[in-house]
Amino acid sequence: xxxxxxxxxxxxxxxxxxxxxxxxxxxxxxxxxxxxxxxxxxxxxxxxxxxxxxxxxxxxxxxxxxxxxxxxxxxxxxxxxxxxxxxxxxxxxxxxxxxxxxxxxxxxxxxxxxxxxxxxxxxxxxxxxxxxxxxxxxxxxxxxxxxxxxxxxxxxxxxxxxxxxxxxxxxxxxxxxxxxxxxxxxxxxxxxxxxxxxxxxxxxxxxxxxxxxxxxxxxxxxxxxxxxxxxxxxxxxxxxxxxxx
Numbered sequence: 001x002x003x004x005x006x007x008x009x010x011x012x013x014x015x016x017x018x019x020x021x022x023x024x025x026x027x028x029x030x031x032x033x034x035x036x037x038x039x040x041x042x043x044x045x046x047x048x049x050x051x052x053x054x055x056x057x058x059x060x061x062x063x064x065x066x067x068x069x070x071x072x073x074x075x076x077x078x079x080x081x082x083x084x085x086x087x088x089x090x091x092x093x094x095x096x097x098x099x100x101x102x103x104x105x106x107x108x109x110x111x112x113x114x115x116x117x118x119x120x121x122x123x124x125x126x127x128x129x130x131x132x133x134x135x136x137x138x139x140x141x142x143x144x145x146x147x148x149x150x151x152x153x154x155x156x157x158x159x160x161x162x163x164x165x166x167x168x169x170x171x172x173x174x175x176x177x178x179x180x181x182x183x184x185x186x187x188x189x190x191x192x193x194x195x196x197x198x199x200x201x202x203x204x205x206x207x208x209x210x211x212x213x214x215x216x217x218x219x220x221x222x223x224x225x226x227x228x229x230x231x232x233x234x235x236x237x238x239x240x241x242x243x244x245x
Contacts, residue, residue, distance in 0.1 A: 033111035040104040044133050054090045058083050 031039070068076040166229035 002050055033107055033114070037107055037111070040107070042102055044097060044100055044104070047093050047100070050092050051090060051243075054086045054093070058086045058090070061086065 061079040064079040065076045065083070068079070070076075
């Protein structure tokens with residue numbers, strides 16, 4: 001009996017191992033992240049349609065319960081019971097949707113991180129390949145050559161821009177400019193009219209006649225004619241006054 005049991009036991013163990021291998025073969029390779037995300041989205045769409053169906057059924061049962069009311073309590077109660085079952089299913093679907101959404105978002109983030117790491121690895125390998133082609137000693141030599149060429153270009157520019165001929169003292173030129181400005185400053189103000197160059201005529205040397213000591217007659221002076229000498233003296237005084245102005 002022990003041998004028979006061993007034979008059957010051995011055969012059963014062999015069959016179980018072969019069945020597990022066949023199951024593994026039937027499963028095939030694991031899905032890619034993109035395929036898994038696509039399947040999760042399809043599941044979300046299916047559950048969303050189920051939600052819409054249950055919401056419609058709940059509305060129908062509420063309408064049936066309102067229709068029968070107190071006239072047919074049994075039908076109204078049955079409608080409310082079905083509504084409760086639909087509401088429970090709707091609550092379960094809400095929870096399932098939340099779990100699927102969370103799983104899909106986590107898978108999308110993991111897939112994105114994987115792509116980012118893969119691209120960073122590619123960039124690192126490319127950078128290593130570039131650095132393998134660069135010699136540090138050559139870089140130092142190249143930078144020294146560039147600096148030498150820049151210094152040479154600066155010397156050439158300085159030589160080209162240096163003025164030819166005599167160099168003058170800048171302080172002396174500034175002092176001369178200040179003197180010229182001081183000379184030109186009176187000319188910039190408003191010029192007054194110059195005095196006449198011709199000299200004024202000299203006053204007559206002859207003294208004016210003295211006033212008569214006798215009292216004038218009582219006749220009005222306006223009727224008297226002025227003497228010729230006085231008229232000439234008055235004309236000379238007016239002319240002198242006009243020149244003085």
